[in-house]
Amino acid sequence: MxxxxxxxxxxxxxxxxxxxxxxxxxxxxxxxxxxxxxxxxxxxxxxxxxxxxxxxxxxxxxxxxxxxxxxxxxxxxxxxxxxxxGVMSDNLNYGKLIFWSTVGTSLVVIFVVAIVFFSQYSLFEAQKEASLRVTYSDFSELWAEQEQELNSFGVVDLEDGIYRIPIDSAINKIAID
Incomplete structure (x- = not known):
């Protein structure tokens, strides 16, 4: 029934x-x-x-x-x-589960490796830039010292009587004589 x-x-x-x-x-x-x-x-x-x-x-x-x-x-x-x-069967597709787990793990590993390489590259670039700044500042200081020497009076060798005069004065003196 x-x-x-x-x-x-x-x-x-x-x-x-x-x-x-x-x-x-x-x-x-x-x-x-x-x-x-x-x-x-x-x-x-x-x-x-x-x-x-x-x-x-x-x-x-x-x-x-x-x-x-x-x-x-x-x-x-x-x-x-x-x-x-007492339970329902799960009918999992273990092939897909393993595949996607592997893909996910691989992506995480690639991401971590990329972050490590990026940080190393950034550190290298920062060191390179700092090195260039030091070189530039050294050149700037040297340039300023040379400019100071060219535009000032001074003694080069007191025993031989060699003196230094500003370059503009030296050019004028040569042009007048």
């Missing part, structure tokens, strides 16, 4: 059964003053061991009363397999 019913009807019945079972669990938990999680855990434990939940007294720690077996069927094989094993 369950094969002839629509999927909406089956879903409605399953939802109602689930909500009713939740109400029963709440009543049992309240009756024995334990949490709902403990009731669910104990029920699962004794169901997995194959111990009858309808047993009472010293044979079982379960509550009095009968337990109804519920059989839920589905057309979704993946869901049925997941429910029976």
């Amino acid at each position: 369950s094969d002839k019913q629509s999927s909406e009807f089956k879903s409605k019945v399953a939802q109602e059964a689930a909500s009713e079972s939740q109400k029963v669990i709440q009543k049992i938990a309240a009756k024995y003053e334990v949490s709902e999680e403990e009731v669910i855990k104990w029920t699962s434990k004794y169901s997995d061991k194959g111990i009858g939940l309808s047993q009472t007294g010293s044979q079982s720690d379960s509550d009095e009363g009968s337990v109804e077996d519920v059989d839920i069927s589905t057309e979704d094989e993946e869901l049925a397999s997941g429910v029976s094993h």
Whole structure:
């Protein structure tokens, strides 16, 4: 009879059964003053061991009363397999996973190597620029000293009587004579 019913009807019945079972669990938990999680855990434990939940007294720690077996069927094989094993299968494509992991790792390595080379290049350029500045400043100082010598009076060799005069004065003197 369950094969002839629509999927909406089956879903409605399953939802109602689930909500009713939740109400029963709440009543049992309240009756024995334990949490709902403990009731669910104990029920699962004794169901997995194959111990009858309808047993009472010293044979079982379960509550009095009968337990109804519920059989839920589905057309979704993946869901049925997941429910029976407790997990859903992952169906990972390990080839793609390895490929993209390798690509990602390679990109990170390339990025790190590029940063190292860039920092070394930047350091080299900074040292080169500093070297040029030192050379330029040395030339500037030398140029200033030579300019000072060319435009000032001074003694070159006192014993031989050689003196220095500004270049402009020397040019004028040569031009006049």
